[in-house]
Amino acid sequence: MGLAKRIIPCLDVDAGRVVKGVQFVDIRDAGDPVEVAKRYDEQGADEITFLDITASSDNRDTIVHVVEEVAEQVFIPLTVGGGIRKLEDISCMLNAGADKVAINTAAVFNPEFVGEASDHFGSQCIVVAIDAKRVSADGEALRWEIFTHGGRKPTGIDAIEWGRKMVKLGAGEILLTSMDRDGTRDGFDLGLTRAMSDAVSVPVIASGGVGDLQHMAEGVLQGGADAVLAASIFHFGEYTVADAKRHMESQGIEVRW
Amino acid sequence: MKTVAIIDYGMSNLRSVSRALEHVAGKDWQVVVSRQAESIYAADKVVFPGQGAIGNCMQLLHDTGLHDIILHCLEKKPFLGICLGLQTLLESSEESGGTQGFGTVPGHVQHFAEQQRDPNTQAYLKIPHMGWNQVQQQQAHPLWEGIENNSRFYFVHSYYAAPDNPAHIAATTPYPDPFTSAVAYDNVFAVQFHPEKSQHAGLALLENFLSWKV
Numbered sequence: 001m002g003l004a005k006r007i008i009p010c011l012d013v014d015a016g017r018v019v020k021g022v023q024f025v026d027i028r029d030a031g032d033p034v035e036v037a038k039r040y041d042e043q044g045a046d047e048i049t050f051l052d053i054t055a056s057s058d059n060r061d062t063i064v065h066v067v068e069e070v071a072e073q074v075f076i077p078l079t080v081g082g083g084i085r086k087l088e089d090i091s092c093m094l095n096a097g098a099d100k101v102a103i104n105t106a107a108v109f110n111p112e113f114v115g116e117a118s119d120h121f122g123s124q125c126i127v128v129a130i131d132a133k134r135v136s137a138d139g140e141a142l143r144w145e146i147f148t149h150g151g152r153k154p155t156g157i158d159a160i161e162w163g164r165k166m167v168k169l170g171a172g173e174i175l176l177t178s179m180d181r182d183g184t185r186d187g188f189d190l191g192l193t194r195a196m197s198d199a200v201s202v203p204v205i206a207s208g209g210v211g212d213l214q215h216m217a218e219g220v221l222q223g224g225a226d227a228v229l230a231a232s233i234f235h236f237g238e239y240t241v242a243d244a245k246r247h248m249e250s251q252g253i254e255v256r257w
Numbered sequence: 258m259k260t261v262a263i264i265d266y267g268m269s270n271l272r273s274v275s276r277a278l279e280h281v282a283g284k285d286w287q288v289v290v291s292r293q294a295e296s297i298y299a300a301d302k303v304v305f306p307g308q309g310a311i312g313n314c315m316q317l318l319h320d321t322g323l324h325d326i327i328l329h330c331l332e333k334k335p336f337l338g339i340c341l342g343l344q345t346l347l348e349s350s351e352e353s354g355g356t357q358g359f360g361t362v363p364g365h366v367q368h369f370a371e372q373q374r375d376p377n378t379q380a381y382l383k384i385p386h387m388g389w390n391q392v393q394q395q396q397a398h399p400l401w402e403g404i405e406n407n408s409r410f411y412f413v414h415s416y417y418a419a420p421d422n423p424a425h426i427a428a429t430t431p432y433p434d435p436f437t438s439a440v441a442y443d444n445v446f447a448v449q450f451h452p453e454k455s456q457h458a459g460l461a462l463l464e465n466f467l468s469w470k471v
Contacts (some may be wrong), residue, residue, distance in 0.1 A: 002431045004389045004409060032377070046389055057367075075277050077411060077454050099454060122309035124385060124413045125270075172385055172413075201371070203383045203388065226383055229373045256389040256409045 004256040005044035005220050006227035008079075008205060009234045013035055014053050016062040020232045030235035040073040040234065043241035046205045046256055048104070049175075049229060064096045065195055071097025079232075081129055081175070093254050094125065102175050104129040107150050108155055111169060118170025127205075128171040129239050132159035132192055133179040142191050145207030151179035159192070167200045173189065174200055175229070178208040185211025185232070192225030205229050213239060213247035220253050258287055261467065262300035264315045264327065265292045270309035273391035274339065277453035278304070278368050281464040294326050302466065303330045305454075308339025311366070311416070312353025314341050331445060337466045340414060343440060346447055347377050347418050362440055364420035364457030369432065376433050378409045392428045392450065399464045400427075400446050408458040412438075417449060444471040 011018045011033050018030040030036065048070070052063040060083065064253050067080055080093045081102030090101050107114050107128055118126045131151060136143040146158040163174050178195050179190035188206045197204045201228035206219040210230035219228040233239050245255040261278060263271050271290050278288045279364035291297055307314050318324040330336055331346075344350055345358045355469060358366070373382045389409040394401050417436040420426055427446065429441035438449045446466065452459035 001391055001407075002377075002433065006388050071273065071276060073271075075454060075460060076456050095272060095278070099270070099273065123385075124308065173387065182316065195300070201381075201384055203385075203387050213451060224380060226388065 002132040002254065005225075005248065006205075007044075007216065007248075007255070008047045008049050008229045009040040009045050010049045010229045010231045012051050012053050012231060013063055013082075015068060016023070016066065017156050018235065019053070020235055022251060028236075030232075032173060034069045036071045036235070037070045037074055040241055043075060043243060044257065045076065045241045046227070047077040047079060051102070052080065054082070062244075063228045064092060067093065067096040067098050076094055081089040085113075087117065087120055088123055090125075094121065098125075099203055100125045100127050100173070102129040104131065107166065108146060108148055108157070111165065114171055115169040118172070123159045123172035127173045127175050128163075128166040129175040129177065130159055130163060130166070130196075131177050131179050132189075134189065134192070135170070142195065144189075144192050144195075147179050151182070155161055162196050163196050163200050167202050171202060175201045175203065175205045175207060181209025181235055182207075184209055187211060187215035188213070188219045188223055188228075189227075190206065190218060193219060193225050197224035203227060204223055213244050217248050217251040217253060220248065221251060259285055259301040260287045260296075260299065261302045261304060262297045263288065263290045264297060264305045264323060265290050266301060266307070266314065266321060266323050267292070268314060268317060269341070270361065271306060271345075271367060273453045274304060274306045275449065277460060278463055278467075281460050282467060286467060292321060292323060294322070297326050301344075302335040302337070302434055302469075304337045304339065304466075305330075305342040305345075307345060308337040309341070310353050311350045311358075312356045314357050315358065318345075326435060328359060331359065331447055335466070335469055335471050336445045336447075339450060339453070340451060342379060343447035343449050344416060344418055346440065346445070347420065350416060352416050358428075361445070361446055362418070362420050362424075362425050363422060366416050366418050367417050368392070368448055369383070369436075369465060385413055386417075386432050387413045389428065389431065390430050390450075393432055393435070394428050395426050396441065398427055398441050398446070399469045400441070401464055402461075402465050404458055404461050404465075405445070408457040410438075410448075410452065410458055412450045
């Protein structure tokens, strides 16, 4: 017995609503973020992650209010990502009630920001989000690169090397999303998850592709992930977090009840 | 009306601690976040949460004069330390090139050994120790009231306290070897985990702290 593997429901928030792009096309409304977060807390979520995907900066304040309201009622760790570019953005989210922030694009354009952020706030609250896409051809040794702008822009940066570098700079955790799998419901890219988990000393959260409960168990058992993140399978009532825990436990994975 | 003061040394995120305390406090309690000697001395109980690097924390406590205020509270008031609030009670820590603590609990603070394996899966254990782990109660204490033994609490840390005297150990947690996850003596209780982020078990512990009669 020991440390439990974490299940983290993820809420993509746009202009104050939870949304989920199914296959990147139609955005389905999945409800009020405060209500949704409370529901997942009651179901036994180990943490909750909010990704602010609001395009316009006018709506930026909505995520702050969402986090404030959730933090009043939900006493588990909360992570906020999306648009974290300056130290002020981090203090704003932490003051609102977030425990960690996920830095994504800003890290790619200015890696030193991760160092500054962890020096200032402590690496326990700095998550680096890595969006990776496979670039090796079939038959070649597996290789993934970092992509930005929702998976559209290649950077030429090797994802695994990048993970090592981010940890050296002070990342306390890696949120690893496979852009090939995100939204497909085909399961995690287990090769990617395993390669990252073996490469870095800090916890790795697997993300992108969960379509059923076995995918979550595979992320831990084959991918070596310390936590698994999923969105759509929880949002529309298909499975509860408790269903996911029961299944993972039946596969020999330690979970929190 | 009784008051519980959360000591604010300017670095850690205190709102989660104050929100959780307010949630369990009821009408009899006022929760204040303070760095002022008068209001801390006037409080009935004191909570000292800490985050980040211990060297920085102790430096700030000296700079702000809070060091002596905390030492005073440690002698007199029901005191709850959280995370660094536990580690600073020891004599010293190997973090930040060696840092002196308050020393009310003989012993030292150490870094988790690298490259340790999970005894079940053989996977390397990650550092920081992050997530929900079991808290094995090592002594009966009013702060454990109603909390089942081996309940899971939320942890995030790379260093842990190693008290010399087993009588100070209120709980241990396996990672993979048992380390001290709570210490207790007289009017002081301190935990390595974050009760403010540990859902039901965490809120129960905070409630127990408020009703604790030393």
